Amino acid sequence: MLKARIAVLVSGGGTNLQALIDAEKSGIIKSGEIRLVVANNSRAYALTRAELAGIPAECIIKKECGSQEAFENRLIELLDSNGIELIVLAGFMSILSEKFTGHYKNRIINIHPSLIPSFCGKGFYGLHVHEAALEYGVKVTGATVHFVNEIPDGGKIIMQKAVDILPDDTPETLQKRVMEQAEWIILPKATELLSAEIIKSREKS
Ligand code: GAR
DSSP states (O other): OOOEEEEEEESSOOHHHHHHHHHHHHTSSOSEEEEEEEESSTTOHHHHHHHHHTOOEEEOOHHHHSSHHHHHHHHHHHHHHTTOOEEEESSOOSOOOHHHHHHTTTOEEEEESSOTTSSOSTTOOTHHHHHHHHHHTOSEEEEEEEEOOSSTTOSOEEEEEEEEOOTTOOHHHHHHHHIIIIIHHHHHHHHHHHHHHHHHHHHHO
16 A cells, blocks of 8 residues: 655644654554655754654745745645645645645645634734633633635634643643644544545545
8 A cells, every 4th residue: 555645844843743753653644654844944943853753854935935936836846746645734834825725625734723713814823823812711722633725724624622721821831732632633633534535535546
């Protein structure tokens, strides 16, 4: 069985990338294989994580490409030349155009640190999401894995997991708990689910 070829797109610390690497090692992800890591930031620690795991990693910087279109064209070139079948956005902090998402319809998934449709869309990323949840006073939050389309955080939901908010939570403590109790669990699970579907769809065609 040829495993689904996965690329993980990152911008920062890469703890979700690490969860995916660990899940592949432990067999939670058995139908897919991380073949490529792409960062849009040369200082992303995720690049070191990829290197330590022996996964080819590339960096594409939008400013150096000159435009969103040129940036996405380079990205498409890289992904297609590596035969990538599933793209996992794991803390990738750049909004992708309809041209890009349309090129990989139902083949791009993203992890978002809230229960969509709460605290999502433009401007809701990283710690800001947890600040907004605490400010609003919700008692339960969580994480969502969803398909990526042209609407930020607007694609169909694949998996969600709820996490309680505690009275003394700060954005930082909440972020850590949402990662540990939700993100690092559902992102590998959803990646396996989609990888298995990709293999099945290959058999049909
Ligand atoms: C994660 O909490 C992820 O859900 C979030 O950024 C963090 C990246 O951490 N993503 C978004 O907010 C996307 N809208 P990581 O680099 O350690 O995986």
